[in-house]
Amino acid sequence: MTQRRVQNMEVTTCLDAHSSKDSYVFKIVLLGSSSVGKSSLAYRYVKKDFRDSLPTVGCSFFTQTLRLDNSTIKLEIWDTAGQEKYHSVCHLYYRGANAAILVYDITKKESLEKAKVWLRELEKEFLQDEIIIVLVGNKVDLSPEREVTLQEAEDFANTKSMLYMETSAKTNHQVTELFTALAHELLKQRQQKEKSLHATHRKKSSIDLQESTFNSIKCCQK
Amino acid sequence: MEPEDPGVPAEGGMDAPEQEAGLDSTEMRTDEPNSVLDEQRESSPIPNNGPLGTEDGKADVQEELSETHEEISDKDLSDSASTDNTLEDSSEFSRPMVMADGSPGQEPVATQPRPITHRDEDVMAESWREHRKHVFVLSEAGKPIYSRYGNEEALSSTMGVMMALVSFIQSGDNSIRSIYSDDRKLVFVQQGPLVLVSVSQTLQTEQQLRQELLYVYHQIISMLTQASITRIFERKKNYDLRRLLTGSEKILDRLLNLVESDPCFLLSAVRCLPLPASLRDSLGSLLQKAITPNLVFSILVAQSQLVTTVQEKAVIEDCRLEPTDLHLLLNLIGATSAFQTGEIWTPICLPRFNPDCYFYAYISYLDADCTVCLILLSTDKESFYSVSDCKKRIEEGMRTQNYLQALSSGLKNPSYSVGLVGVPDLRHFMYKPLDIPDNYRQLPQFTSPELEGPYCSEHERHRLFDLYHYLHGRIHSASRPLRLIYHVAEKETLLAWVTSKFELYTCFSPLVTKAGAINVLTKLLRWIKKEEDRLFIRYPPKYSTTPNPGKGGKGARTDGAENGFFGGL
Numbered sequence: 001m002t003q004r005r006v007q008n009m010e011v012t013t014c015l016d017a018h019s020s021k022d023s024y025v026f027k028i029v030l031l032g033s034s035s036v037g038k039s040s041l042a043y044r045y046v047k048k049d050f051r052d053s054l055p056t057v058g059c060s061f062f063t064q065t066l067r068l069d070n071s072t073i074k075l076e077i078w079d080t081a082g083q084e085k086y087h088s089v090c091h092l093y094y095r096g097a098n099a100a101i102l103v104y105d106i107t108k109k110e111s112l113e114k115a116k117v118w119l120r121e122l123e124k125e126f127l128q129d130e131i132i133i134v135l136v137g138n139k140v141d142l143s144p145e146r147e148v149t150l151q152e153a154e155d156f157a158n159t160k161s162m163l164y165m166e167t168s169a170k171t172n173h174q175v176t177e178l179f180t181a182l183a184h185e186l187l188k189q190r191q192q193k194e195k196s197l198h199a200t201h202r203k204k205s206s207i208d209l210q211e212s213t214f215n216s217i218k219c220c221q222k
Numbered sequence: 223m224e225p226e227d228p229g230v231p232a233e234g235g236m237d238a239p240e241q242e243a244g245l246d247s248t249e250m251r252t253d254e255p256n257s258v259l260d261e262q263r264e265s266s267p268i269p270n271n272g273p274l275g276t277e278d279g280k281a282d283v284q285e286e287l288s289e290t291h292e293e294i295s296d297k298d299l300s301d302s303a304s305t306d307n308t309l310e311d312s313s314e315f316s317r318p319m320v321m322a323d324g325s326p327g328q329e330p331v332a333t334q335p336r337p338i339t340h341r342d343e344d345v346m347a348e349s350w351r352e353h354r355k356h357v358f359v360l361s362e363a364g365k366p367i368y369s370r371y372g373n374e375e376a377l378s379s380t381m382g383v384m385m386a387l388v389s390f391i392q393s394g395d396n397s398i399r400s401i402y403s404d405d406r407k408l409v410f411v412q413q414g415p416l417v418l419v420s421v422s423q424t425l426q427t428e429q430q431l432r433q434e435l436l437y438v439y440h441q442i443i444s445m446l447t448q449a450s451i452t453r454i455f456e457r458k459k460n461y462d463l464r465r466l467l468t469g470s471e472k473i474l475d476r477l478l479n480l481v482e483s484d485p486c487f488l489l490s491a492v493r494c495l496p497l498p499a500s501l502r503d504s505l506g507s508l509l510q511k512a513i514t515p516n517l518v519f520s521i522l523v524a525q526s527q528l529v530t531t532v533q534e535k536a537v538i539e540d541c542r543l544e545p546t547d548l549h550l551l552l553n554l555i556g557a558t559s560a561f562q563t564g565e566i567w568t569p570i571c572l573p574r575f576n577p578d579c580y581f582y583a584y585i586s587y588l589d590a591d592c593t594v595c596l597i598l599l600s601t602d603k604e605s606f607y608s609v610s611d612c613k614k615r616i617e618e619g620m621r622t623q624n625y626l627q628a629l630s631s632g633l634k635n636p637s638y639s640v641g642l643v644g645v646p647d648l649r650h651f652m653y654k655p656l657d658i659p660d661n662y663r664q665l666p667q668f669t670s671p672e673l674e675g676p677y678c679s680e681h682e683r684h685r686l687f688d689l690y691h692y693l694h695g696r697i698h699s700a701s702r703p704l705r706l707i708y709h710v711a712e713k714e715t716l717l718a719w720v721t722s723k724f725e726l727y728t729c730f731s732p733l734v735t736k737a738g739a740i741n742v743l744t745k746l747l748r749w750i751k752k753e754e755d756r757l758f759i760r761y762p763p764k765y766s767t768t769p770n771p772g773k774g775g776k777g778a779r780t781d782g783a784e785n786g787f788f789g790g791l
Contacts, residue, residue, distance in 0.1 A: 036470055042564070055469030057558045058568020058583075061606070080562065085446060085466040089569055092603055 023072040026186045028179075029094040031122075032103035033114035034082030037138040040169035041103065042079040045179050050170050056081040059093045066183060073183050091125065098180055098190075099132040104153075106137040106166065107145040112153065119160060132185050134163040136178060141168040259261055338592060341471070345372035345380075354684070356421040357438060357478055360385060363460040365743045367416070368438075368471060370478055374464065384419050386637035388412065400428050411435040414448065414465075415455035425688045427695035430488070434481050437546070440573040441477050444550045445470060448577035473557040480553060485652050488694055489725070491668035492545050495527040497632050499755040505625055507532040512615040518581070519543060520612075523595045526552050530759060531665065543667055555585060555595065563771035564615070567606045572599075584609040588617055589626055593633055637672035645742045649675055649714065650686065651728040653750055656721075656757060669750070669757040686714075690727055693718040697725075708736055715739065765773070 030038040039053050039060060046062045060079040065072060078093045080086065094100060102118050104111040115135065122133060135157040137148060150166065157164035163185065167174045237465055343350050350372055358377070359368040364385035366374035376379070376486050388410060391398040401408040409431040411418045418435040426434075443451070446466060454461050481487045509520040509532040521543075522529040533543065551570065566585040571577065583604065586597040594617060598609050620626045640648055654668035689711055696704050709716045715730045717739050728746065730739055750757065 046564075054472060054558050057554065058566060058570075060564035060566055062564040077564075081469075081568075084471045085468075085470075086568075089603075095568075181373070195314075 022070055023074070024187065024190060025074045025076060026098040026183065026190075027076045027078065027096060028096040028099045028101060028182065029078045029080060030101045030103060031080055031090070031094065031115075031118045032082055033111045034084075034104075035109050036082065036103045036105040036108070036170050038082060038101075038103050039079050041101070041136070041138060041167065041175060041178075042077050044169040044172060044175045046077065048172075051099070055083055058089070064179070066180070068183055068187055069181070071187060073187060075179065075183060079145070090121075094125065096124070097126075097131060098186055099134065101134045101136055101182070102162070103136045103138050104148065105139050106148050106153075107139055107142045109147040112137075112148050112156075116156075119162075128161075129189075132163070132182065132189065133160070134165060134178065134182055135160075136164075137166040139168060139170070140166045140173055141171045171172060240346075253430060287353060341371075341373050343372045347378045354423050355478075355482070356419075357435070357474075358384065358419045358421075359438065359442070359474075360417050360419070361455065361459075361461070361463060362415045362417060365460055365462055367463045367467065368474055370475065384410075385417060388417055396460075407431060409435065411439065413439045414452050416442070424482075425692045425695075427691070427699070429698070429700065430691055430695055434478070434487070437477060437487060437550070438474060440546060441550050441553065442467070442470075442473060442575050443573040444554065445473075446572045447571045447580065448573070448581075463770070473554055476557045477550070477553045480549075483687060485670055485687070485690065486545070486549055486668065488687075488691065489652060489654050489666075489668045490545050491654050491666040492528050492548055493526075494667055494672065494757065494759055495524050495529050495531065496638055496753075496756050497629075498671075499760070501625070501628055501632075502530050502759065504623065505620075505629075508530060508616055508619045508623075508625070512619070514600075514605065514608040514612050516605055517598055517600045517609060517612065518601040518733055519597070521548070521551075521597040523552060523555075523597065524629060525593050526556060527637075528665070528667075528759070529594075529629065543665055544572070546574045547572035548665065551583070551597065555597070565610055567609075569603070570599075582606075582609075583597065584613065586610075586613050588620065589630065591630075594626065594629055637670075639674060640671040641674075642671070643746055645745050647730045647734045647738060648742050648746060649729045650677065651688040651726065651746060652690065653727075653746075654725040655723065655754070656725065657723040664759070667758050686729065689716055689729070691713070693727055708739065717743065719743070 030042060032038055034055060039056050040050060040060055043053070044050050046064050056079060058081055061078065062077040064075045064077065066075070067073070078097070080090055080093050091145070100122055102115040119133065122131060135153060135196075137150075137153050153166075154164050163181070165174055165178050165181070167178055169175055196201040355370070357368075357370040358366070358381060360366050360381045361387070364378075364382045366378050366381045368374060369377050369381075372501050387401075388398055396413060398410045400410065405423055407420075407422050407426075407428060409420045409422070409428055411420075411432055413436075416439060418439055420431045420435050422431055451463070454463070456464075486493050509530065510524060513534075517772070519533040520532040521533070528548070531543065550573070554570070564586075566583070568583050568585070569580040570583045571580050579602060580603075581599040582603050584596075584600065584606065586596050588594045588596055596613055598612060600609050620629075640650055650671060650673060652668055652670040652703060654666065673683060673686070677683050689709070693707055693709060693716055696707055697718055704718075704721050707716075707718045709718070710732075712732075715734050716728065716733050717730070718727045720726070724747075726743070726747075728739070728743065730742065734742070754760070
């Protein structure tokens with residue numbers, strides 16, 4: 001299963017590299033328990049606005065295009081429902097994702113615990129270098145009611161080699177920064193992969209050729 | 223009408239004989255409230271040694287621990303959720319202001335002026351008792367699942383008593399249907415492991431209340447499917463279903479408000495947006511062109527009124543979209559502001575079509591004001607991108623042809639004034655045609671002008687719908703159905719008339735005479751005949767997405783059945 005996915009990714013990378021050198025599509029999925037602000041983050045980032053929202057049904061899909069370092073990046077943002085009844089379908093949404101944003105509410109300790117559960121889910125589904133995970137503590141505008149300290153979350157994020165950020169969708173604190181930073185990271189990773197892929201590709205193909213000719217010669221000789 | 227629809231066990235199937243039996247023997251009609259209390263006292267010990275017993279609970283926990291491993295991934299989440307379940311619930315409940323605020327674009331009737339949510343109500347208060355209609359949902363183990371007013375938690379003992387009544391009658395191999403007191407009707411509906419109870423002071427008949435409870439049941443099914451609910455409770459009798467319904471109370475609240483004020487539920491029919499037939503046809507053919515394999519229904523809606531719908535040919539041959547399914551879908555959409563932001567992709571069950579499997583619904587608004595909504599239902603959970611592409615084509619088509627503009631001009635007056643009919647005595651009417659061509663394949667439709675004149679306040683509207691409910695109940699009475707009723711009420715006169723061609727309810731000013739009313743009816747029918755191409759979808763478009771005819775509607779549905787993926791719960 002995992003292997004197939006890796007292969008798929010290679011294929012798309014190759015295509016990207018061949019067709020349009022500097023345009024990329026990345027799939028980002030927002031995960032976390034209900035009412036931590038996943039939809040609000042997406043809404044703030046895409047529509048530059050905030051409003052109280054009702055629980056998401058299933059999944060809400062947004063796209064946002066941005067330019068970074070002469071590359072055009074299209075972010076496909078999948079904003080999932082936090083309600084438990086949708087948990088069993090979430091794999092539908094996070095499959096093939098390039099990045100995951102694990103959102104918790106800094107005023108609710110248990111939402112961080114839930115984020116940890118989501119992390120375990122992702123670890124089952126993805127290899128370490130397949131996905132970039134960002135832990136996001138949302139609702140910093142409510143910091144007087146804070147239950148999760150910056151230190152605690154940061155430590156946790158470090159141990160799991162996740163990126164970490166605190167945001168407020170309501171006051172527009174660090175929201176665009178979050179997505180831009182993530183896009184940067186994704187771009188960096190993709191370009192590195194491309195490089196190494198090209199390198200191995202060239203090396204491998206030449207070896208392959210030699211090998212096959214070698215083999216065929218052998219065959220003929222036999 | 224639905225002879226080969228396998229997806230309608232809710233009413234036609236297993237439960238019917240049981241209910242009929244109940245009608246004969248166990249109807250607990252009583253005039254003295256005291257005897258009701260006696261019943262309660264007598265039977266209250268039952269749940270303690272019955273389904274509420276702790277031994278059962280322990281056994282179930284063990285059972286849950288030894289679940290099969292294919293469900294581990296879901297289990298993980300569920301288990302962790304169970305630890306903070308109460309916290310999560312309470313947070314959901316303590317956020318009422320937020321939830322109440324963020325609901326734009328709903329029917330004005332749906333909101334009530336109370337500033338705080340119903341869930342914060344004191345269930346011991348007199349005001350709580352005085353609500354016109356209570357609706358409770360509980361599990362067979364007596365666990366509260368939903369209450370229209372007040373926190374379910376606080377009502378657990380009340381619900382325990384309800385379950386006691388149910389199981390007491392059940393122990394006598396029978397089922398409780400209703401209890402009548404001086405001013406209230408209590409109606410019980412049992413659907414699988416769920417028990418639904420309505421406590422009503424309205425004039426509605428038992429049958430109508432039962433129908434409303436079924437709407438509530440079907441709305442729950444539309445989110446979870448019948449199969450998964452059955453499975454959950456088979457595995458764990460005292461499961462707290464609220465865990466899965468967190469955040470959905472709003473959807474049920476909204477449904478119950480609509481049921482009381484929107485005649486589409488009473489008439490089981492869809493309200494179409496009045497449009498020139500040519501525009502409706504062009505929109506239909508636009509939808510017809512933008513299709514992809516496994517797409518079965520394309521529905522275009524404007525402000526909760528149907529613009530047009532297109533169905534995959536193979537599907538309508540053995541099935542059609544039921545109005546109930548559309549009402550529940552639209553209610554779900556209306557109760558979720560998230561729909562107004564991005565493109566939605568969500569599993570959804572159409573309970574009357576098939577209560578056990580999911581469709582995948584693509585939902586997106588086509589205009590900035592979020593009035594025109596496109597719903598595409600696919601049987602393939604992987605088809606988001608191809609379905610989203612259909613939407614792009616539809617959007618493009620609407621833009622180049624300027625349909626959106628044409629639609630929004632129709633939306634400026636989403637309904638029409640009764641004054642258009644041109645008869646002064648007529649205040650309001652509801653007309654449901656029964657002679658639409660291809661009727662058995664069509665969504666039942668109805669038309670009704672907007673409420674004006676004396677029916678502006680919520681109280682007056684309730685009063686009018688109470689009267690309509692009363693007439694509807696008399697017309698559809700099981701024991702003594704009527705075809706024509708002339709009813710002189712205190713502040714208006716009403717006339718209801720059913721023929722083979724239509725079902726009509728009219729409301730007149732109180733001064734109208736019988737002859738005058740009949741005269742108005744003639745004029746009204748003539749007007750509707752003249753306008754019918756605008757008011758109704760006369761010829762529904764069909765299409766076939768299946769290049770290989772082997773994969774018809776049946777195949778599509780089997781696909782859906784395989785997607786019963788809430789398996790891990």
